[in-house]
Amino acid sequence: MEWLNTILQGILLGGLYAMFAAGLALIFGVMRLVNIAHGDLIVLAAYIALMAVEALGVNPLVALIIVVPLMAAIGYVLQRGILNRTLGEDLLPPLLVTFGLSVIIQNALLELFTADSRKLNAGNIEIASIHLGGGLAVGTLPLIQFALAILVIAALQWLFYRTALGRAFRATSDDQSVAQLMGLNNAHVFALAMALSLAVVALAGVLLAVRANFDPSIGPARLIFGFEAVIIGGLGSMWGTLAGGIIIGVAQAIGAKLDPGWNLLAGHLAFLLVLALKPEGLFPKVDRQ
Amino acid sequence: MPERLLEVRALDAHYGDFQALFGVSMAVAAGAVVAVIGANGAGKSTLLRCIAGAMPSRSDAVLFDGVPVGDQPAHAVVARGIALVPEGRRLFPSLTVEENLRIGGQLGRPGPWSLDRVYELFPILKERREQPAPSLSGGQQQMVALGRALMSNPRLLLCDEISLGLAPIVVRDIYARLPAIVGEGISLIIVEQDIVQALRVASHVYCLQEGRVALEGEARAMTREKIAAAYFGV
Numbered sequence A: 001m002e003w004l005n006t007i008l009q010g011i012l013l014g015g016l017y018a019m020f021a022a023g024l025a026l027i028f029g030v031m032r033l034v035n036i037a038h039g040d041l042i043v044l045a046a047y048i049a050l051m052a053v054e055a056l057g058v059n060p061l062v063a064l065i066i067v068v069p070l071m072a073a074i075g076y077v078l079q080r081g082i083l084n085r086t087l088g089e090d091l092l093p094p095l096l097v098t099f100g101l102s103v104i105i106q107n108a109l110l111e112l113f114t115a116d117s118r119k120l121n122a123g124n125i126e127i128a129s130i131h132l133g134g135g136l137a138v139g140t141l142p143l144i145q146f147a148l149a150i151l152v153i154a155a156l157q158w159l160f161y162r163t164a165l166g167r168a169f170r171a172t173s174d175d176q177s178v179a180q181l182m183g184l185n186n187a188h189v190f191a192l193a194m195a196l197s198l199a200v201v202a203l204a205g206v207l208l209a210v211r212a213n214f215d216p217s218i219g220p221a222r223l224i225f226g227f228e229a230v231i232i233g234g235l236g237s238m239w240g241t242l243a244g245g246i247i248i249g250v251a252q253a254i255g256a257k258l259d260p261g262w263n264l265l266a267g268h269l270a271f272l273l274v275l276a277l278k279p280e281g282l283f284p285k286v287d288r289q
Numbered sequence B: 001m002p003e004r005l006l007e008v009r010a011l012d013a014h015y016g017d018f019q020a021l022f023g024v025s026m027a028v029a030a031g032a033v034v035a036v037i038g039a040n041g042a043g044k045s046t047l048l049r050c051i052a053g054a055m056p057s058r059s060d061a062v063l064f065d066g067v068p069v070g071d072q073p074a075h076a077v078v079a080r081g082i083a084l085v086p087e088g089r090r091l092f093p094s095l096t097v098e099e100n101l102r103i104g105g106q107l108g109r110p111g112p113w114s115l116d117r118v119y120e121l122f123p124i125l126k127e128r129r130e131q132p133a134p135s136l137s138g139g140q141q142q143m144v145a146l147g148r149a150l151m152s153n154p155r156l157l158l159c160d161e162i163s164l165g166l167a168p169i170v171v172r173d174i175y176a177r178l179p180a181i182v183g184e185g186i187s188l189i190i191v192e193q194d195i196v197q198a199l200r201v202a203s204h205v206y207c208l209q210e211g212r213v214a215l216e217g218e219a220r221a222m223t224r225e226k227i228a229a230a231y232f233g234v
Helices: A002-031 A038-056 A060-086 A092-111 A140-160 A162-172 A177-180 A186-211 A219-233 A236-258 A262-278 B044-052 B074-080 B096-105 B113-123 B125-126 B140-151 B168-182 B195-201 B226-233
Strands: A129-133 A136-139 B006-014 B018-029 B033-038 B061-066 B082-085 B158-160 B185-191 B204-207 B212-218
Touching: A002 A038, A002 A136, A002 A140, A002 A162, A002 A186, A002 A219, A002 A236, A038 A092, A038 A219, A060 A092, A060 A186, A092 A140, A092 A219, A129 A140, A136 A140, A140 A162, A140 A186, A140 B074, A162 A186, A162 B061, A162 B096, A177 A186, A177 B074, A219 A236, A219 A262, A219 B204, A236 B125, B006 B044, B006 B185, B018 B033, B018 B044, B018 B074, B018 B185, B018 B204, B018 B212, B033 B044, B033 B226, B044 B074, B044 B082, B044 B158, B044 B185, B061 B140, B074 B082, B074 B158, B082 B140, B082 B168, B096 B113, B096 B140, B113 B140, B125 B140, B140 B158, B140 B168, B168 B185, B168 B195, B185 B195, B212 B226
Parallel strands: B033 B185, B033 B204, B082 B158, B158 B185
Antiparallel strands: A129 A136, B006 B018, B006 B061, B204 B212
């Protein structure tokens, strides 16, 4: 029963990783941009939420009303102001620029907030739990997080395949120059994709900050978890990223159960195992026939 | 010529150090069908790309309805009413037939063309609407490419080698639909390798040779000898 509990907690944690991954997968899918600053943007969202909570005295989950649109706006401006200029045949310029951005965000946060660990306090909901019987219990908050992750993935999937914006995303991803001929302004489409990605990042950042301590240096590790979830799931598959997140979450939970020092290692080993056995990921994109 | 819908004035175009067009000038009257012919590499596709805004040029090198559009990006040019059917069709492979058509119409320009009208013109596409674009035959894909361009309700339609890689019977079928398109008041520029086909539908012909206009005139007045001379520069 103890193991069942471990796996259950791992699955719930996986929802958070899936959210890290969804934003990454989205912009890679639309514009072939690998955003090295993704993890640091998650942490930035956490600090913006922290400021909102301290200034307004609201619950972090209520602060999402401010953080999500703000991060989306930052995403739009970032893409149109800087990242669009780096896109082209060569994959290297966006890598370098987002790497630089990662360094800038980390150091700016360090200057503003020091290296102290912080945490967002969501109140009583943090310690509430639901008993499933047989000694099994799940925290209400992790359950909400997991439900939100599924909601986010489902919403992105719906947006991609059922809306005009999603059609524009897919068309631009297929063929940028012809998309322009159809009247799509790529600069705008890309900026909307980045805005959407950072809206998901904002949600993930706040949930992360409610769940655990954070400080300015933890971004890159979140980026790695996100990347691993994307690769395990298979590029281009939104539901695959959820599976990827869950696999990493469960592996980490099992690792930690065996030995606290194995927590992160087990997640990476699970990733390497998938990479060795199915390099294209578990759910590679298939054409809808 | 009556009212000039499109005017190209001394257009130059470059790919890096290579100059593809040298001072090309042409005019297209409202409602006219103009053919651009020439050998491979003569600059026909480049000319269409410049008009459509896919390649930037001097602002006043392309005048559409009297407005200089040469330096405008493609998405702004299509909003003004110029649509390009690109060479090789270039459908969006991850979109269905209907999604491809809808992308063409997403600007919402008013006009006679709608999803229903395109399906009326090419009934087979309605049957295949839910299929991914790459699963269609070459001719059907060309119909999607044409329909996709029409969905933007253009005033000027640019067709780049719509017969390329298609069986002659399919080409004839597609060309048979062109009068229905022109009948809606659209002007057409057709780039073709198939000169006979081009001369049959066009009222006016331009022949490009190594980036320059080697010959132009009424389609009726064209003789085999004149065209051969302009084509090969002999």
